[in-house]
Amino acid sequence: MGSATPTWVSDITYIATKEGWLYLAVVLSIQTRQVLGYSLADRMPDDLVERAFINAWNACLGLYGVVFHSDQGRQYASSKFRFALAKKGFTQSMCRKGNSHREWLRSTPRYTAPGLFFVGTRDGC
Known part of the structure; x- marks a missing residue:
């Protein structure tokens, strides 16, 4: 049974291209595993x-x-x-320092598919 409180999770990854790096921020629903939104840039804007x-x-x-x-990255922690x-x-x-939010996801009852959330890491997670 999923949580009654809707929960979204977000992370940033980078993608190597022939023209340089692209930075991708993705927002996912924990309940549906659906990508709800993303943003792509050729630099890491705030x-x-x-x-x-x-x-x-x-x-x-x-x-x-x-x-x-x-996680506690500067983009997520910015005022x-x-x-x-808060406006919405x-x-x-946020994860405690030193704790990966991927571990937080794995500890939630609905986490069942490694590699579903994050792209570009060696182990597919």
């Missing part, structure tokens, strides 16, 4: 995660009270991003 969040929120208009989980979450009625959740 608003990369905010754009991914806004894209996800626009795809799910009217959804409030969601838990938004991420601008925290304000964007979201509660921010």
Whole structure:
């Protein structure tokens, strides 16, 4: 049985291309495993995660009270991003330092498919 509280998770990865690196921020629903929003850039702008969040929120208009989980990266910890979450009625959740949010996901009852969430790592997770 899934959690009654909608939970979104987000991460940033990088992709090697012939023209250089691309940075990808993705927002996923824990309950549905669906990609709700993403943002892609050729550098790591401060608003990369905010754009991914806004894209996800626009795809799910009217959804409030969601838990938004991420690591403690500077993009997620910025006051601008925290304000964007609060403005939409979201509660921010972050991993403790040194704890991967991938481990947090694995500990949730609905985590069943390694490699489903994150791209570009050696073990597919």
